[in-house]
Amino acid sequence: MTSDIPPAGMTIDWDVPITMDDGVVLRADVFRPSEPGAYPVVLSHGPYGKGLAFQEGYASAWQQMIDAYPEVAEGTSNRYQVWELVDPEKWVPDGYVCVRIDSRGAGRSEGVLDILSAREAADLCDCVEWAGTRDWSNGRVGILGISYFAMAQWQAASLRPPHLAAICVWEGAADFYRDAYRHGGIGSDFGLGPWFPNQIAAVQHGVGKRGPVSPVTGEYVAGPETLDDDTLAANRVELAEQVLAHRLDDEYYRSRRADFAAIDVPVLSSGNWGGAGLHLRGNIEGFLAAGSSRKWLEMHGGTHFSPFYTDEGVALQKRFLGHFLKGEETGWEQQPPIELKVRHPGERFVSRAETQWPLTGTEWRRYHLDPNGRTLSPEPAGGPSIEYRTTGPGVTFLTAAFSEETEVTGPLAARLHLSSATTDADVFLAVRLFDPAGVETTFIGTNDPQVPLTLGWLRASHRKLDPERSLPYRPYHRHDESQPLVPDEIVELDVEIWPTCIVIPRGYRLGLTVLGRDYGNAPHYVPHSGTALTGVSPFSHTHPADRPSAVFDTTNTLHFALDRPSYLLVPVIPRREGTPRLDWFAHLRGTDDRRAPGGDDAGRP
Incomplete structure (x- = not known):
């Protein structure tokens, strides 16, 4: 492993083992304050390779985002930027522990890769409990991440791991049949096309030296050993085969569906008006169905992940998690049940508070x-x-x-x-x-x-x-x-x-x-x-x-x-006179006349 000197005040533990209830070992990277203490945990668990640098694995998306929002790359070395996850350098200084875990069969975690399965949901619950009982943890764990890292939250939260304190579901499907793989019963190329082989199988555990190398640790992102193709194939469930085999909403999909009524932790569900196909319906349906009495919906526009990384997006996440993981007075008590970024032509958005969905007076x-x-x-x-x-x-x-x-x-x-x-x-x-x-x-x-x-x-x-x-x-x-x-x-x-x-x-x-x-x-x-x-x-x-x-x-x-x-x-x-409005993108960018950027990364959910 190459030497990496963390920023002052941060300690990093690489490839920490977490043993699941069936003996399979997952691997986590833990970014924590160097000062001893008990801190809230922001956790993620997924198959994209925790060591794959955003700038290398998704170079075009990274460049588009920082061209449009330079603030994303400011105040950080960007060494630990990973696709669809928080930057530890923007969270650890605020007193959070960031835990990134390669899910079963992915990256540096052993086992059979079967995405968004009931087994994977149980693993995520085990990981929450592991993180909630470490010496550096205050016992409150929140799950945060985009898309895949959001979808899995609905499942885990419905299983009620005791140390789960809040979930922030950012652009995450809730029903894998209707929201993702079979729109109206029609097979989506999202499930039948290149997403799984290009983004998940490419960093399956055992790809080893045939896969990418972490620029920080110098280790293979997809495991220390390199397995042959037959072994890799035996260790994964092919998504396209499953979507073609399961044309009806059967047990394959039901086993991947959360019991939404059982979700009792605070929920922030953030969806995207431009997300027809994956990043829209589930955030609204999940918000409505969640059993928690403490739930909020936020709807924005723009590209798939830029709003997550902007100062405005990070501030929203920290107001929510700061309140429920730290007990801080963040102003979250004044957050409306629904906050809409109301869209106008020309990518102009204004923020408005609402109390119910569909909207009152529709x-x-x-x-x-x-x-x-x-x-x-x-x-x-x-x-x-x-x-x-x-x-x-x-x-x-x-x-x-x-x-x-x-x-x-x-x-x-x-x-x-x-x-x-x-x-x-x-x-x-x-x-x-x-x-x-x-x-x-x-x-x-x-x-x-x-x-x-x-x-x-x-x-x-x-x-x-x-x-x-x-x-x-x-x-x-x-x-x-x-x-x-x-x-x-x-x-x-x-x-x-x-x-x-x-x-x-x-x-x-x-x-x-x-x-x-x-x-x-x-x-x-x-x-x-x-x-x-x-x-x-x-x-x-x-x-x-x-x-x-x-x-x-x-x-x-x-x-x-x-x-x-x-x-x-x-x-x-109906027109609502006197409603306070905020030009959202102008607020983000500090100007009234610059438009939101176009299309961060066309092919990657």
């Missing part, structure tokens, strides 16, 4: 699909059916131009009447905003810098609803059986559309596009990256085994009748 407007001019009309409409090729641009319906500024914030839904020339149909919906010239206004998404307002999906054979869990604005599908279509026979489809937030300027139009494939716009790029993006990256749906052309390369037909209206349900928020 006016639910039905915009009916009218085939006579392809408009979204206040009144039901009948008319001729519309055919569209599932490989084509789809059909777009537009509202009239808004006569006054109008806010739309909350969940959406659509009801369609559709037939297919085959035995199934995949329905893709894109809710879009168009300026007075008819040009689409796109937004910075978590993983793509030009995304529509929001998206919805449904496989028609999965149209069966759960009547106990469905709401008019949030249809909930059971996904427990396939009900094939009869070719050319009309079916009624209720489609969940993920929440959104936008203040629509006067003269703009809202649009709904119905497609038989993913929404796509003109290919575009982000700085420091050669990847071409089209508006949904990396949450597309293109796997031929899940979407065989014989079934899904076809013609679908939309049908319209006064006695069976088709519509888009939209949450309109």
Whole structure:
């Protein structure tokens, strides 16, 4: 191990062993104050390799972030920056111990790699209890991290490890079927594509010398030994194979789902308006379902991880954890139950406090699909059916131009009447905003810098609803059986559309596009990256085994009748005079006219 001199006042313990209840040993890096004492613990546990430097493993994302937010790289040597985790140099001086753990089968931890499994959740609970009982711990452990490191928190918190004091779930899915791997029953390329092999299997324990080296310790990130390919394969559960094998919401997914009612610790759930596909729905659904009486929701915009690392993001995390891990007076007592960064075109956000979701006073407007001019009309409409090729641009319906500024914030839904020339149909919906010239206004998404307002999906054979869990604005599908279509026979489809937030300027139009494939716009790029993006990256749906052309390369037909209206349900928020507002990005950047950055890292959740 190479010598690393920690910053003054910090002690680092590398590769500390933690033995699980079945004897498997996980490895942790512990960053703690040098002054003896009992400190609160900020813990993370995941498969990305605790020794993989952010700057090396995710170089383009790192450069984009610090170009846009130089503050992230200030006040720290950046030696210990790791993907989606806190920088110890910004936390240890404030009296926290930061514990980073490679999850089972990943990095320098032995065992079989089976991501987000019940076994992994139990491991995380064991790690919490280990950290809560060390000499340097005050017995209060909080879990903090983005995405994967957030998703796992719902599971662990529902198991109630005694020393868990709070969770901060930053852009983390809650339902791995609906939020991540099978949107509306359609297989997502997130689960079927390169994420698992490129980001997780690449640092599986045993990759050893074929993998990266920690620039700090000089050790192999993926373990001290190098195993052959057959052994590595035997020591991991392949995600794509599981997603293809489990097309319904079966025990595979249920075993990875938290008992949300059992969560009783304080929860801060932070989601992203631009996160349709992974980093949005789960934060809201998890917040609503969590049994804790002490829970807060914060919704922001921008890229997937930049808000987490900015001074503003770190301050929010420390106000929350400082209150519940240290007992400090951080002002958290005044935090509203819901804090929204309300989005305007041009990536302008203003902060507003709310008390419930959907928002108090929401006016639910039905915009009916009218085939006579392809408009979204206040009144039901009948008319001729519309055919569209599932490989084509789809059909777009537009509202009239808004006569006054109008806010739309909350969940959406659509009801369609559709037939297919085959035995199934995949329905893709894109809710879009168009300026007075008819040009689409796109937004910075978590993983793509030009995304529509929001998206919805449904496989028609999965149209069966759960009547106990469905709401008019949030249809909930059971996904427990396939009900094939009869070719050319009309079916009624209720489609969940993920929440959104936008203040629509006067003269703009809202649009709904119905497609038989993913929404796509003109290919575009982000700085420091050669990847071409089209508006949904990396949450597309293109796997031929899940979407065989014989079934899904076809013609679908939309049908319209006064006695069976088709519509888009939209949450309109009445104007609220006198509400304090803060330009969020201007507050972050210290200026009123600079826009948020584009697309940190297109392919990495």
